Amino acid sequence: DAGVIQSPRHEVTEMGQEVTLRCKPISGHDYLFWYRQTMMRGLELLIYFNNNVPIDDSGMPEDRFSAKMPNASFSTLKIQPSEPRDSAVYFCASRKTISYEQYFGPGTRLTVT
Amino acid sequence: RKEVEQDPGPFNVPEGATVAFNCTYSNSASQSFFWYRQDCRKEPKLLMSVYSSGNEDGRFTAQLNRASQYISLLIRDSKLSDSATYLCVVNWGNQFYFGTGTSLTVIP
Numbered sequence: 001d002a003g004v005i006q007s008p009r010h011e012v013t014e015m016g017q018e019v020t021l022r023c024k025p026i027s028g029h030d031y032l033f034w035y036r037q038t039m040m041r042g043l044e045l046l047i048y049f050n051n052n053v054p055i056d057d058s059g060m061p062e063d064r065f066s067a068k069m070p071n072a073s074f075s076t077l078k079i080q081p082s083e084p085r086d087s088a089v090y091f092c093a094s095r096k097t098i099s100y101e102q103y104f105g106p107g108t109r110l111t112v113t
Numbered sequence: 114r115k116e117v118e119q120d121p122g123p124f125n126v127p128e129g130a131t132v133a134f135n136c137t138y139s140n141s142a143s144q145s146f147f148w149y150r151q152d153c154r155k156e157p158k159l160l161m162s163v164y165s166s167g168n169e170d171g172r173f174t175a176q177l178n179r180a181s182q183y184i185s186l187l188i189r190d191s192k193l194s195d196s197a198t199y200l201c202v203v204n205w206g207n208q209f210y211f212g213t214g215t216s217l218t219v220i221p
Contacts, residue, residue, distance in 0.1 A: 045208070045209060091157070100145040105156060
């Protein structure tokens with residue numbers, strides 16, 4: 001079975017540019033999570049969806065961050081405008097309702113210069 | 114106080130050694146507990162769930178102490194391939210809280 005798929009794997013952009021990160025969860029998983037990982041703060045939950053509906057976005061740091069899940073097999077995390085402090089690895093993860101075990105994608109390493 | 118706290122290490126142990134990590138959590142209503150492993154520049158991967166009665170998977174043993182609000186991971190007969198960062202994860206409701214990880218290096 002395919003795991004969680006994320007794209008791009010690496011993104012380098014200039015401050016002020018819009019960044020869009022993409023995620024395809026594991027088929028049949030009805031929860032999707034977006035995390036950000038930095039050396040200083042570790043792994044932080046940004047937002048999660050259940051059946052394509054955003055449930056908790058309290059971890060989204062600012063209005064510059066937005067996330068959507070238009071269908072069960074696709075989600076995006078957008079940063080507009082991007083800032084150097086947004087540089088981090090962004091992970092998407094998914095799980096089934098019946099299990100609390102999350103499966104992570106390979107991550108997108110974002111560098112904002 | 115952080116929801117989940119871990120000793121960041123690093124732990125440097127010789128091959129064959131036994132090493133143990135602890136992780137404390139703040140919410141007594143926490144429901145589920147996990148250990149994840151993360152290799153350098155890779156995604157976290159589920160190592161094992163932690164059950165109330167304790168559980169073992171080969172060289173790995175996980176324990177839960179609800180009274181003291183901590184979970185532990187014991188690795189016996191350490192292998193070079195065990196070198197990684199180990200993250201403890203605590204869940205309540207639909208929230209998952211990750212520790213910042215404990216770094217382990219197994220030395221030949």
